[in-house]
Amino acid sequence: MPEHTPKQTSPFCLRLTPEERAQLEREAAGLPLGEYVRQRVFDENRIKRRTRNKHTVKDHQILSQLLDELGRSRLSNNLNQLAKAANSGLLILTPEVKTALLNACADIRNIRETLMKSLGLDK
Incomplete structure (x- = not known):
């Protein structure tokens, strides 16, 4: 049964x-x-x-550091200006522009690494 x-x-x-x-x-x-x-x-x-x-943020100080870096870098403003120049055909790769692009890439890399660390995803 x-x-x-x-x-x-x-x-x-x-x-x-x-x-x-x-x-x-x-x-x-x-x-x-x-x-x-x-x-x-x-x-x-x-x-x-x-x-x-x-994700639990393990260290609020690291998150604060990330937000500070993001604000100080003016990253979105700088990249937006570069995109406008590129779209209008005005972007000439001078040493200053090349430096600006490299600085923007470095800022993005630093922000990414800091975010990953704050989320416990660092290497």
Whole structure:
């Protein structure tokens, strides 16, 4: 005789202190708490996050440094000016323009490396 499996789930109530609930919510990282607990208890390997990719910034000082570099570099303004000149046929590759392009590339590289480090993705 086949085993009878209930079609509906049975509710389960658990009392938590505010600190315990906060910890559980942090660990769940956006996953519904019931699903997170069920997966942790019954199948740890099955945890699937339904939220957008959320990276925890390990070091807010690094993020501040990134924003500072971005603001100081005037990167978007400089690249926009170069793009306008190129589109209008006015871009002549003088030593100054070449230096500006190389500086823009270096700024982009520094910003990328800083961002990767802040997200814990550094080499």
